[in-house]
Amino acid sequence: MKKNLIKSGMILTGIIALAFSFVACNGSGSQGEASGHDEHNIIGAGSSFDNPLFSKMFYEYHKNTKLQVNYQSVGSGAGISQLTHKTVDFGASDAPMNEEQEQAAGSDVLHIPVTAGAVVISYNLVEIKDTLKLTSEVLSNIFLGKITKWNDAQIASINPNIKLPATAIVVVHRSDGSGTSSIFTSYLSKVSPEWDSKVGKGTSVNWPVGLGGKGNEGVSGLVKQTPGAIGYIELAYAIQNQMPYAQLQNKAGHFIVPSIESVTAAANIEIPADGKISLTNTEAVDGYPISGFSWVLIYKEQSYNNRSQAGAEQLLKLLNWMIHEGQAYSAALDYAPLSPAAVKTGEVILKSATFNGQPILK
C-alpha cells in the first residue's frame, strides 16, 4: 500500500512536470527554434492571397536553380508571427506590419512589394445586364447599412440607364480575418469619415450590417445564392469564377473597371522608400481605387540564429528574381504585375539588406 502511494506520487509529479512543460513550450519554446537552414531549402509563410502565384514562381525558380522553396499559406498575420518567431526565412503579408508587430519583431523588417491585387464589388441582380456603377459614398453607405434598397435614389442617380429593383440589399463580408477585408476597410476608412470613426480598418472589423462568408468562396457563394446581395471579393477569384463586378469611381472621378491593368496603373505612383504604401483610393488617374500591394517580409539584418551568409544570399537572389523575371507569371494567374515604380523601390529595399552589416546584393 505504501509502495503504491509512493508510486502514484511519482506519477503525479510526472504529470505536473509534463503539464508545465506544455505551458513552457507554448510561452517561449518556439522562439528558440532555428529555421534549420540548409542551403537548398528556403521556408516562407504567410498570405494565402499570394499562394497560387508563389507556387508558380517557386516551381519555375526550382527548375532553373534547383532551390526548394517551401511556402506555407497560413494567412498574413500568422506569416508575420512566424517571421517574428524566426521559424521562417521570409513572411508574406497583404498588409504592412503594424506598430505592435514591429515591436514584437525586435529589429527592422524590410517590406518588399511583390505583387498587387484588388478587391472587387460583386452583386446579385439577376435582371440587370449592364455593369453597375458605384461611388465611394454609395459604397460606404451600403456597408454602413444606410442604403437598404437597390432602388435608392443615391444608387439610381449614378446609374441612370439601369432600372433598379426594389429588392432589399443583403451585405456580405468575410467572416475570417483576411487581407482582403483589410484592403477593403482601409479604402472605406479613407473615403468615409463616418466609416473611419464607427468601424475602422483591419483584418476583422465589427461589421455594422450583413452576413459573413468564410473565404472568397464563402462570400461569392452567398452573393450568388442570395438575390439582392452585394459583397467584396478578390479580383483574381472574381475573374476566374466569372462573377459580375461593379465599376468604381476613383479619386480622379473616373469610373474604373477593375482589371489587371487598372490595378498595375493604381500602383504607378510615387512609392515611399520603405515600400509601405496603401494603394487604396489611389491618386493615379486610371487606377482602380481598391488595390493593394502584397509584401514579402524579411529581417534587414540577415545574420541571426546561426544563419549562413550563403543562405541569406540565396534568399535575396530569390526575392530579386521574384520582383523582376518572376513578374512574367503574374498576369496569367490574374495577379497585377508590379508597376515600374514599385520594381525600382523593391530593388533599393533589397539592396539595403545586410549580413553582419555588409550589404548582401551588390
Next chain:
Amino acid sequence: MAQSAGFSRNIMDSVIKQTMPAISTETGKSEGHHFADRKRKQVRRSLSHIRGEKLFQQSLGFTGLSMLALVLAILLTLIVQSLPSIKALGFSFFWTSTWNPVQNVFGAFPFLIGTLITSFLALLISIPFSIAIAVFLGEYFPKGAFSNFIRSTIELIAAVPSVIFGFWGFFVLVPMVRALETKIGVMPNGVGLFSAALVLSIMIIPYAASLGTTMIKMVPATLKEGAYALGATRWEVLRHVIIPYAKSGLFAGILLSLGRAIGETMAVTMVVGNANFLPKNIFAPGNTMASVIANEFTEADHPIYLSALIEMGLFLFVVTFVINFIGKKIIKRATKNN
C-alpha cells in the same frame, strides 16, 4: 539511468512478494492446490513474465494518466494565454455583446448565445430521430442484412468530414431554408442559426443512435419475456421495460451528441451567417464560439485580440464542462429512479 535500474529491481522484489500470494489464493479457489504449486514454480522461473505484466500495468496507468495530464496542460495553457485579455477586459468579456477587433473591445455574449441556441436546437431536432433509430435497430431489427445496412449507413454519417456537411448545407439546405423564410415572411438570408442547427442535428444523430442501439440490445431477454408473458403488448414492453432499463445509456448518447454539437466548427461556420450581433430570432444570422475562433485566429494581429480568442476557447472549455457535469447529474438521477 542507474537509479532507475535500482528502482526497477526494487519493484521486482516487491512484485514477487505481492503477486505470489495473490496468484495462489486466486487459483487455489478455482483450480486446486496442485495446479497452484505448478503455477508458482512457473512464475518463479519466468521473472520476465512478471516484469512484462508489471510493465503492461504501468503503461496502462501511464497512458490513462497522460490523457488527464494533457487535458490539464490544455487548461493551463488556455488560462495562461488568456491572462492578458482577462486583465484588460475583466468580466465584461462574458456579458457584453460588442466584438470589435479594431478597438480591442471584446464581448463573447452573442457567441455564447449562438452556441447554446444552435446546439440545443440541433439536439431537440435530432432526439426523436436518434431514439427512433436506436429502438428500431436495437429492438425491432437487431440482426440481418437490412439492419446491418442501416447501421453502417448511419455510422457513415459520423465518418463524413464536417466540411462536407458544410458544403451540402450551404448549397442544398440553405436555399431550402431561404424558400421557407420567404414563405413565413422573415428576412430571407438562408444562412443563420436555424440552418446551422439543421446541419448539426444531422451530424450528431449517429452518436446518440449507436450508443442507444447498444444499450437497448443489452436489455435482458428475460425481462422482456416476463413482460410479454404477463400479456404486455410490444409498445408496453418498449415503454415500461426497455426504455426505463436503457434510459441512462440513451441519455449518455444524447450528452455525447450535445458535446459534438457545441464543439463543431467548420460545418457551422459555413451556414451560420457569421454575424457578430445578438440574434433576434432563430432564423437570424449569428455566430458560435468555435466558429469565431476558427475564423479569426490566423489573422489576430494584436496580443489582446489573440488572447481574447484564447479566452473564448477557455470559456468554451468551461461551458462544455458545465454542460457535461449537469448531464451526468441528470443521468445519475434518472438511473436512481429505477
